[in-house]
Amino acid sequence: MRFQLILSNISEKTENDQIQNIDLELPLFELATIVSATNNFSINKKLGQGGFGPVYKGTLVDGQEIAVKRLSKISEQGLKELKNEVILFSKLQHRNLVKLLGCCIQGEEKLLIYEFMTNKSLDSFIFDQERCKILDWSKRFHIICGTARGVMYLHQDSRLRIIHRDLKASNVLLDQDMNPKISDFGLARAFGGDETEGNTKRVIGTYGYMAPEYASDGQFSVKSDVFSFGILLLEIISGKKNRGFYHSDNNLNLIGHAWKLWNEGMPSQLIDPCIQGSFNLAEVIRCIHIGLLCVQQHPKDRPSMPSVILMLGSETVLPQPKQPGYLADRNSTRLDSSSSRPESSSTNTITISELEGR
Structure with missing residues (x-):
């Protein structure tokens, strides 16, 4: 049975909340059902922790496995993200997006229930010295293409134009067949009509993935997501994190290191040793090329996601x-994701932006 969820009934204290009273149809779960499924939110069922709060694995009485996001009782920002995710997910359906099964709003408990992803997140593979071997090049290329299709859907084919604003390896989940599904829409922004960009005075996102125009001026657009996708692409190929990467011969981050190798005619040195012998060199070099196109300094120079998909599937x-x-590793301090986050201002005005990392 489906019920109406009245989001205006969820009280909150945060200011400048642009979410108005919206009626949505979404399956509602009884709290007792979720408590039983997660063994009363047992620590043994905990999958992870984010700015929203903890995430638990659960099993319903029919055997279906679920992932449960539990809003931290002290997280005002998390409540805003919950509302944002419910609003957006009710309008999104794509094979490369994690499916929202329903929610539970009862007493002080505010929960989101998702399909369970057997292989957890992409970062648990590509940044692990042992598990990285499970992902040979064919699997990595499959993940790259699936993630690209998911982002293109958000930008172009969904009922709303969505800018994710927090695309990163930990937000790409993998099912039992290693199919990628984009998750965590708490920071996403929706646009109507032909709108493709916006500004904010509170810059929200994850250091190492944010486009320069967004981090410095609060300007975000579909090209901001393209920049983040480019970082993700280089990380999948190299097995290294952009954030925290340090090369002993210079002060370059992963982007800078990739750019240096490209200009020196040695891009193959970027390739993760875990996938040696499992790839077509020309295909991997082409993906490095695409990644560098995505992370160009100026948004106008970056390709759109439909163009990225064409590049991935052709030899043009x-x-x-x-x-x-x-290009350089600024070694800035990583802030906790539960803090308030930065959004933007016009480049023609002088603004002090709060920069909040995740």
Whole structure:
């Protein structure tokens, strides 16, 4: 049975909440059902922790496995993210997006229930010295293409134009067949009509993935997501995190290191040793090329996601990439994701932006 969820009934204290009273149809779960499924939110069932709160694995009486996001009782920002995710997920359906099964709003408990992803998140594979071997190049390329299709759906084919604003390896989940599904829409922004960009005074996102124009000026657009996808692409190929990467010969982050190798004619040195012998070199080099096109400094130079998908699926000649943003590792402090986050201002005004990392 489906019920109406009245989001305006969820009280909150945060200011400047742009979410109005919206009626949505979404399956509602009884709290007792979720308590039973998670063994009363047992620590043994805990899958992880985010700015929203803890995430638990559960099993319903019919045997279906679920993932339960439990809003932290002290997280005001998390409540805003919960409302945002419910609103957006009710309008999104794609094979490369995690499916929202329903929610539970009862007393002080505010829960989101998702399909359970057997293989957890992409970062648990590509950044692990042992598990990385499970993902050979064919699997990695499959994940790259599936993630690209998911982002293109958000930007172009969904009922709303969605800018995710927090695309990263930990937000790409993998099912039992290693199919990628984008998750965590708490920071996403929706646009109507032909709108493709916005500004904010509170810059929200994850250091190492944010586009330079977003981190510095609060300007975000579909090209901001393209930049994040480019970082993700380089990380999948290299098995290294952009954030925290340090090369002993210079002060470059992963983007800067990839750019240096590209200009020196040695892009193959970027390839993760875990996939040696399992790839077509020309295909991997092409993906590095695409990644560098995605992380170019200026948004206008970056390709759109439909163009990225065409590049991935063809052998057409690609333009030469221009210099990327963020060549050096700034070693800035990573903030906790539960803190308030930054959104934007016009480039024609002087603004002090709060920069909140995840």
